[in-house]
Amino acid sequence: MSTTGDPMGPSGLDLIMDGTSEPDHTPGRRRAERPPRPPWGRRIIALAVVVVLVIAVVVVGGKVKDRFFSSAEDYTGQGTGQVVVTIPPGADGQKIATILYDAGVVKSADAFYQLALKDARFQSIQAGSFNLRKEMSAEWAMRELTDRGNRAEGKVTIPEGSRVGQIVAAIAKNTDITEEELTAALDKPETLGLPAVAQLNPEGYLYPATYEVEPGTTATELLRRMVKKTVDVAKSLDISTRAKALGLTGEEVLTVASILEFEGKLDQDYPKIARVLYNRIADGMPLQLDSTVSYVSGREGDVWTTPEERANPSLYNTYQNPGLPPGPIGSPGEKTIEAALNPAEGSWLYFLATDLETGETTFSNTYAEHVKACKAAFGADTQC
Incomplete structure (x- = not known):
């Protein structure tokens, strides 16, 4: 046996890998040949393709990681300044996140959005406008959006005694509802839920209070x-039952209360003025109230009238017509409604504001007493 290796024969490593210890010289069988290696140029190209693919995977994978798994850019702290942000109905997490970013509230x-995906508080965010700050952390933005105290609803306060025209102006000034929209709604009083006794007249039935008006609220709503x-x-004060005890209707109680809003200034005087009105009605005397006459004139502010106005034949002219006017002359509050339902005991037939600054009022049983009080307060030459 030759000890010289055949240059074309298998090496020791080849034999081990083949599982045999000696060359196979069996007739009819050929030794398995290794496939030829590709040229170096082709190997370089293949290697380059692999490198490119690896780089692509790293780059794309990095972007996916940045989008879904990494910590997005975020501010720290509560932010500064002030900005009003409106969240529309049905907005999802992505939409809200974009709105906050566009408004400068959050850094990204x-x-x-990542916080919204895992924070249960997000579910309590409601549509509306919110007072927020710029450059807030996502955490603080979430806190503020879920705090009802930050809602930026329009607020409108309707003072006691306000009339329909004044109420329209106040709403238009303090909310997104326009005067045109309010006027259009008032032109369809049957849509406002007025009680039958109002006879489709909203005067006196638009309760004076502070109302929060969310974005999107319509004039009719x-x-x-x-x-x-x-x-x-009216239900809480049981107006219907208590009015009957006075021989009045609920509408008449509201009418008296609306008059008290203009004729009185001090809470303690409201029940006394109500008693004067009831005493005069019982005696068949005209009420002679400047407040009802100036209502027809459309004058706001101080209650006074001219001889020409007092000659107006309107049913609201209580100089010309006995009894109460046909309806309220403004929106009464609870104090005057209660005073109309619970008048003071007394036999007064006259009242006069003797101090226009403090609202101090003098009550008299006779006309002579009334004239004396008038001249004492405003001078002997005063026409009383």
């Missing part, structure tokens, strides 16, 4: 809320 939309508030107060 992803910062808030707000006016209906105001009417409902009046109805609710």
